Amino acid sequence: xxxxxxxxxxxxxxxxxxxxxxxxxxxxxxxxxxxxxxxxxxxxxxxxxxxxxxxxxxxxxxxxxxxxxxxxxxxxxxxxxxxxxxxxxxxxxxxxxxxxxxxxxxxxxxxxxxxxxxxxxxxxxxxxxxxxxxxxxxxxxxxxxxxxxxxxxxxxxxxxxxxxxxxxxxxxxxxxxxxxxxxxxxxxxxxxxxxxxxxxxxxxxxxxxxxxxxxxxxxxxxxxxxxxxxxxxxxxxxxxxxxxxxxxxxxxxxxxxxxxxxxxxxxxxxxxxxxxxxxxxxxxxxxxxxxxxxxxxxxxxxxxxxxxxxxxxxxxxxxxxxxxxxxxxxxxxxxxxxxxxxxxxxxxxxxxxxxxxxxxxxxxxxxxxxxxxxxxxxxxxxxxxxxxxxxxxxxxxxxxxxxxxxxxxxxxxxxxxxxxxxxxxxxxxxxxxxxxxxxxxxxxxxxxxxxxxxxxxxxxxxxxxxxxxxxxxxxxxxxxxxxxxxxxxxxxxxxxxxxxxxxxxxxxxxxxxxxxxxxxxxxxxxxxxxxxxxxxxxxxxxxxxxxxxxxxxxxxxxxxxxxxxxxxxxxxxxxxxxxxxxxxxxxxxxxxxxxxxxxxxxxxxxxxxxxxxxxxxxxxxxxxxxxxxxxxxxxxxxxxxxxxxxxxxxxxxxxxxxxxxxxxxxxxxxxxxxxxxxxxxxxxxxxxxxxxxxxxxxxxxxxxxxxxxxxxxxxxxxxxxxxxxxxxxxxxxxxxxxxxxxxxxxxxxxxxxxxxxxxxxxxxxxxxxxxxxxxxxx
Amino acid sequence: xxxxxxxxxxxxxxxxxxxxxxxxxxxxxxxxxxxxxxxxxxxxxxxxxxxxxxxxxxxxxxxxxxxxxxxxxxxxxxxxxxxxxxxxxxxxxxxxxxxxxxxxxxxxxxxxxxxxxxxxxxxxxxxxxxxxxxxxxxxxxxxxxxxxxxxxxxxxxxxxxxxxxxxxxxxxxx
Numbered sequence: 007x008x009x010x011x012x013x014x015x016x017x018x019x020x021x022x023x024x025x026x027x028x029x030x031x032x033x034x035x036x037x038x039x040x041x042x043x044x045x046x047x048x049x050x051x052x053x054x055x056x057x058x059x060x061x062x063x064x065x066x067x068x069x070x071x072x073x074x075x076x077x078x079x080x081x082x083x084x085x086x087x088x089x090x091x092x093x094x095x096x097x098x099x100x101x102x103x104x105x106x107x108x109x110x111x112x113x114x115x116x117x118x119x120x121x122x123x124x125x126x127x128x129x130x131x132x133x134x135x136x137x138x139x140x141x142x143x144x145x146x147x148x149x150x151x152x153x154x155x156x157x158x159x160x161x162x163x164x165x166x167x168x169x170x171x172x173x174x175x176x177x178x179x180x181x182x183x184x185x186x187x188x189x190x191x192x193x194x195x196x197x198x199x200x201x202x203x204x205x206x207x208x209x210x211x212x213x214x215x216x217x218x219x220x221x222x223x224x225x226x227x228x229x230x231x232x233x234x235x236x237x238x239x240x241x242x243x244x245x246x247x248x249x250x251x252x253x254x255x256x257x258x259x260x261x262x263x264x265x266x267x268x269x270x271x272x273x274x275x276x277x278x279x280x281x282x283x284x285x286x287x288x289x290x291x292x293x294x295x296x297x298x299x300x301x302x303x304x305x306x307x308x309x310x311x312x313x314x315x316x317x318x319x320x321x322x323x324x325x326x327x328x329x330x331x332x333x334x335x336x337x338x339x340x341x342x343x344x345x346x347x348x349x350x351x352x353x354x355x356x357x358x359x360x361x362x363x364x365x366x367x368x369x370x371x372x373x374x375x376x377x378x379x380x381x382x383x384x385x386x387x388x389x390x391x392x393x394x395x396x397x398x399x400x401x402x403x404x405x406x407x408x409x410x411x412x413x414x415x416x417x418x419x420x421x422x423x424x425x426x427x428x429x430x431x432x433x434x435x436x437x438x439x440x441x442x443x444x445x446x447x448x449x450x451x452x453x454x455x456x457x458x459x460x461x462x463x464x465x466x467x468x469x470x471x472x473x474x475x476x477x478x479x480x481x482x483x484x485x486x487x488x489x490x491x492x493x494x495x496x497x498x499x500x501x502x503x504x505x506x507x508x509x510x511x512x513x514x515x516x517x518x519x520x521x522x523x524x525x526x527x528x529x530x531x532x533x534x535x536x537x538x539x540x541x542x543x544x545x546x547x548x549x550x551x552x553x554x555x556x557x558x559x560x561x562x563x564x565x566x567x568x569x570x571x572x573x574x575x576x577x578x579x580x581x582x583x584x585x586x587x588x589x590x591x592x593x594x595x596x597x598x599x600x601x602x603x604x605x606x607x608x609x610x611x612x613x614x615x616x617x618x619x620x621x622x623x624x625x626x627x628x629x630x631x632x633x634x635x636x637x638x639x640x641x642x643x644x645x646x647x648x649x650x651x652x653x654x655x656x657x658x659x660x661x662x663x664x665x666x667x668x669x670x671x672x673x674x675x676x677x678x679x680x681x682x683x684x685x686x687x688x689x690x691x692x693x694x695x696x697x698x699x700x701x702x703x704x705x706x707x708x709x710x711x712x713x714x715x716x717x718x719x720x721x722x723x724x725x726x727x728x729x730x731x732x733x734x735x736x737x738x739x740x741x742x743x744x745x746x747x748x749x750x751x752x753x754x755x756x757x758x759x760x761x762x763x764x765x766x767x768x769x770x771x772x773x774x775x776x777x778x779x780x781x782x783x784x
Numbered sequence: 785x786x787x788x789x790x791x792x793x794x795x796x797x798x799x800x801x802x803x804x805x806x807x808x809x810x811x812x813x814x815x816x817x818x819x820x821x822x823x824x825x826x827x828x829x830x831x832x833x834x835x836x837x838x839x840x841x842x843x844x845x846x847x848x849x850x851x852x853x854x855x856x857x858x859x860x861x862x863x864x865x866x867x868x869x870x871x872x873x874x875x876x877x878x879x880x881x882x883x884x885x886x887x888x889x890x891x892x893x894x895x896x897x898x899x900x901x902x903x904x905x906x907x908x909x910x911x912x913x914x915x916x917x918x919x920x921x922x923x924x925x926x927x928x929x930x931x932x933x934x935x936x937x938x939x940x941x942x943x944x945x946x947x948x949x950x951x952x953x954x955x956x957x958x
Binding site for chain 2: 017018020021022024025026027028029030031033034036126201202203204205252253254255257286287288499500501502668669671672675676677678679680702703704708709710711712714716717740
């Protein structure tokens with residue numbers, strides 16, 4: 007997209023409705039006769055039960071039904087959530103139930119669904135359901151879970167290991183045998199939640215007359231929801247329609263089919279009435295997916311100049327009580343360690359363990375934050391041990407821009423070669439150092455210390471797989487109204503997807519973006535699609551829109567050329583019409599063309615042209631793309647109380663060609679804020695019985711407006727060579743490098759105390775503890 | 785459990801006489817009984833601020849207030865911000881122009897908080913705006929666009945208040 011017709015920083019098309027209270031989120035849908043659901047949830051991390059007494063709940067006026075496991079098996083084709091992919095080698099107990107038969111494996115696991123006239127009554131009734139739990143020992147920690155003799159997460163399981171795998175290349179043993187220096191340490195990253203401000207939610211309406219199930223769901227993967235309903239209710243695709251209304255954020259928390267959705271659908275199917283379930287925040291803490299729960303033991307071999315010769319270690323990955331989405335997170339974490347750095351020899355063993363906690367699947371970043379944190383800690387350790395500048399150690403280890411395209415000696419998750427096809431890590435790095443005034447920092451730090459203030463700087467580099475295929479669908483259609491509508495399987499959840507796709511379409515058709523309607527997922531209009539995760543919308547859906555709109559443009563030109571008896575290159579397109587370049591009075595409006603291609607009698611069209619002023623494209627990326635960034639952060643730490651203030655935050659980011667830089671900046675700013683939460687605040691505590699000790703926003707600190715500084719962003723636009731638009735995706739680019747950079751900066755600020763930080767998040771109380779420990783050790 | 789009361793509330797200038805359960809929150813009353821779904825519920829425990837509305841001019845968390853407590857009150861919600869001709873309030877316009885929203889779920893509460901705050905402090909500093917917004921959680925934006933929008937709107941609102949200026953707000957698609 008070189009010469010652009012329209013302003014790249016186009017104002018969002020979504021805003022007017024959302025700013026005036028006219029957004030339509032799932033809880034805004036109210037259908038006549040609608041009932042509401044509340045769930046009865048396990049108060050135990052691990053327990054068995056033999057009976058659920060629903061009689062008191064059913065006796066409450068306004069209660070229509072209470073469903074348990076028995077109702078699931080009599081109604082649905084399976085008692086399990088249809089898995090994303092079945093892996094036969096995984097233990098059978100790892101696949102999640104819709105409702106469990108006789109055993110609960112995490113606090114918050116739903117055991118019964120109460121359907122009532124209102125949520126108020128449903129919650130009253132849920133409190134009257136009696137479950138005769140027999141508590142069992144619970145497993146709260148992934149490292150302990152892997153030990154022989156640990157209690158098991160599921161009582162019939164042999165152990166808690168879902169699987170073990172190794173990511174390796176080179177000759178790591180040789181690298182360590184020959185190394186001048188070897189340093190080893192352990193790291194912990196604790197789990198946090200997705201915490202979109204809108205929780206999950208679903209409205210299901212089964213119409214018994216039409217035998218149609220319509221589902222409005224706040225999801226990132228509508229087609230998965232449709233497919234699960236098709237499978238579980240044994241209905242064909244014509245009978246199930248999923249519509250995604252406005253979505254109040256996703257961040258990974260809505261990237262799977264949950265029991266609550268299936269049960270709400272089931273209630274509507276059985277009762278023949280619309281049924282709604284809206285997640286409350288406590289439920290989000292208890293039963294929505296989380297991520298980042300890993301413990302690492304790592305060792306690095308380095309030469310005398312601080313260049314990495316090899317990295318080896320073990321990752322203990324906390325999968326939670328069930329496998330909800332394969333091995334995305336642990337696999338990504340393991341392959342993300344080398345990232346933009348040259349690590350010639352590498353071997354990491356990954357132990358994927360279950361615990362009696364809610365399942366982990368990708369939450370914004372998907373394993374990359376964990377891998378990045380590890381390599382950045384490794385580089386800081388090398389600098390510390392060898393007395394080198396931390397930025398200099400990074401410079402020496404970065405893959406130089408001249409080496410791109412660069413084939414990593416690893417495979418992607420798909421088993422294809424991992425090739426950094428574009429980008430320039432060193433350029434981003436040097437630009438960020440320059441922009442942040444890194445060279446003058448030592449002086450600033452000395453001056454601050456002279457005043458008794460402790461400031462520090464941290465630098466981190468990241469590269470992230472983006473734009474993963476296989477495809478998304480886009481249909482660009484002009485009907486008899488002459489209006490352009492884009493129907494796409496792309497999911498919108500706040501990114502400005504409709505605006506970006508309208509902009510892409512507008513460039514092809516030569517009409518203002520705000521004249522284009524974008525319909526994001528409705529499985530009736532876009533029956534084939536994947537979902538919004540992994541920074542993939544713009545690569546997949548964006549290029550599909552680009553291609554489909556280009557075909558529509560060609561059709562318009564050919565119809566006009568045919569009508570006026572000229573060659574196609576004599577026709578130009580713009581302002582909603584196709585016309586003769588030399589004689590603009592000879593023109594066909596989009597309305598005329600739509601009429602002709604709609605096979606209206608008497609209007610001529612080329613004989614070999616498909617009917618319909620429309621085209622559908624499903625761009626299939628030949629390979630994943632990679633976005634990369636350098637983050638530099640300056641902090642001040644108050645060693646008395648452990649408070650960390652972010653003074654400055656600089657990002658140099660390369661997400662390829664930017665369709666709308668403002669939208670990308672929004673993604674980066676939000677991503678960095680999420681990363682600040684991971685670095686300093688967001689801690690999902692569990693006690694020794696796997697009981698969550700944090701279940702509300704007073705205890706769980708989501709970064710607030712006073713915690714997040716302005717993010718100073720410089721864009722580098724290295725076009726991807728793998729798609730027509732040259733785009734790479736940006737949704738997760740902001741979050742990945744933050745914990746590594748912030749922790750490094752905090753440690754640097756506390757250099758006079760000799761603190762080493764091996765965990766994230768690092769809360770004020772822990773900082774004070776570390777200072778005290780360092781004093782004692784010293 | 786179904787203790788009912790009759791209340792009268794004026795929302796965005798329209799009076800509503802309602803039969804409400806005593807335990808009904810103001811948020812649920814506005815959303816589900818009156819049908820003004822622009823006010824959103826994000827945490828149900830008074831921390832996230834998404835449900836903020838103005839009750840007699842004061843910013844209030846409508847998830848922590850019962851509908852019966854609003855009997856006789858004048859309430860403003862996000863639906864009451866734009867002019868009758870559809871012209872956006874300067875805050876709404878500034879949010880559009882400064883990328884002050886992404887998913888839009890926290891936005892109505894943020895707007896209501898700022899409606900009250902800018903009345904009291906028409907010329908805030910960035911730090912003051914950040915302090916004022918510290919009770920409104922946003923997961924999408926990192927607050928940068930929100931803060932920029934608030935400062936921008938404050939500037940426009942000060943100008944609009946000056947006597948030699950005719951009030952009028954533009955709506956634009958770009």
